Amino acid sequence: MEVTKVENQRLAIQKKIDKVLCSKEEIESCCPIKDILAxxxxxxxxxxxxxxxxxxKLRFNELKNQINxxxxxxxTVTLRSLEEDGLVSRQVYPEIxxxxxYSLTPLGQGLLLQLLQLADWAKLxxxxxxxxxxxxxKKEKQAQLT
Amino acid sequence: MEVTKVENQRLAIQKKIDKVLCSKEEIESCCPIKDILAxxxxxxxxxxxxxxxxxxKLRFNELKNQINxxxxxxxTVTLRSLEEDGLVSRQVYPEIxxxxxYSLTPLGQGLLLQLLQLADWAKLxxxxxxxxxxxxxKKEKQAQLT
DNA sequence: TCACCTAGTAACATGGAAGTAACTAAAGTT
DNA sequence: AACTTTAGTTACTTCCATGTTACTAGGTGA
Known part of the structure; x- marks a missing residue:
């Protein structure tokens, strides 16, 4: 019984991986996971x-000062590409x-939550x-001594 | 009531972010999330x-054929760096x-699960x-016309 | 008049990641 | 004697992300 449970889990994972891994033609263009991770x-x-x-909400120079x-x-480049993907919104006030x-869009906030989950795993x-x-x-060092 | 709930959630997120964002000295060296994402x-x-x-389990050329x-x-370079981080294990059989x-270590399997979660979000x-x-x-195009 | 402010852009330099192609060891096969 | 296989390595090139510096507009305060 326990064995089949583990086995089922494994099959579920394999199925998921198959969905994530794109076909040979798609691999460069649209693979969502690749796209997100990029x-x-x-x-x-x-x-x-x-x-x-x-x-x-943060202004350009506030961001610049907080990001060491x-x-x-x-x-600028980073903000533009995040804006392009709809993760960050940019409000211009035509003053002098x-x-x-700049602020996160709802989409950006969703991604933030995913990132924090990954961060939890990373810290653990x-x-x-x-x-x-x-x-x-250490292994490398030993191998070099031979 | 609802307002304070949302507010509490927000505070919890801010706390998490503070833990993830490293101090100025650490930012280059040890930030775990940065390290993992790298x-x-x-x-x-x-x-x-x-x-x-x-x-x-897969042999070198089997991997090579499956990764388009x-x-x-x-x-080789990729496998070495994954091996270095303990995500992949390398079994050599001294035959001719x-x-x-190559196979995933338990650590690598844990990371795989995290990746699949992120993939789910990505697909959605x-x-x-x-x-x-x-x-x-479209916006870009319009801006260029002016 | 001059420097200063914000939120950038333009031009250029650089390093590291990625790619290409040739080469290797050691034994078995033809 | 030459060819094949596996799992790479070495040398070289190309390309792109990153970084540096200088420049901009249009108004404000000294």
Whole structure:
């Protein structure tokens, strides 16, 4: 009984993977998971989403000051691509000096929740990963000595 | 009552974000979420994990054939970095010709589950994102006409 | 008159990821 | 003697994300 339960779980996972893994033609173009993950492959998108998640509304320079180390250009580029995907909204007030407010859209907030779930897993398991890296480094050293 | 509920939820999220966002010194070195996400920033890691998730054990060339478009070099590089992080295990059988079997470690299987959750969200929301992109492209076009 | 403010853009430099192609070991097959 | 197989490695090139610097408009305050 227990065995079939585990086996069923395994089959369910395989089914899910099949749905996620796209056909050979789609692999470059539309695979949703790949597309979503590409959002975080870059250096600043996560920080931007997390920072906006904390504060509801932020102006350009407020964001820039809260995201440590980001340059003007990279923040602009990051915000544009997030806006393009409908994750961040951009409100321009045509005053002088100009004022622009950025905030997460509902879609962006949904993604934020997913990110936080992943972050929970990451925090729980980061130690195991760091240990694995150390073990690997040691093995490498030994292999080089031969 | 409803208002305070929503407000509490918001505070809980802010707390979580604070924990995820590292201090200024840590931002480059140890931020776990950044570290985990860096695993998928590259082109082939997800496909490798998903493919291994489907099949339990696979040899180098079996993997290469199932992951459409990957070169020998990139598969090697990807597998090494996944092995380094303890997500994939590598079993060498010293025969001739050599045989090497790759499989997910328990850690890697845990990550796979997280990935599949994210994939579910991605599938639910990919249409909204694609719509947003179209809207953005239209806006861009109009702006260029002026 | 001059510097300063915001929210950027333009031009250019750079490093690392990705890709390509050739090469390897060691034994078995023809 | 030459060819095949497996699981890579080495050397080289290409490309893109990232980063740096300078520049902009249009008004404000000294």
């Amino acid at each position: 959002r975080f492959g870059d250096k600043w998108s996560i920080y931007t989403i997390l920072t906006l998640g904390k504060e509801e 180390g980001v340059s003007q250009r990279m923040l 000096p100009p004022r622009v407010e 398991n980061i130690d195991q990963i760091l240990e694995a890296r150390e073990r690997y480094a | 695993r998928f920033g590259d082109k082939w890691s997800i496909y490798t994990i998903l493919t291994l998730g489907k099949e339990e 478009g990957v070169s020998q070099r990139m598969l 010709p050599p045989r090497v079997e 929301n990919i249409d909204q994102i694609l719509e947003a992109r179209e809207r953005y492209a």
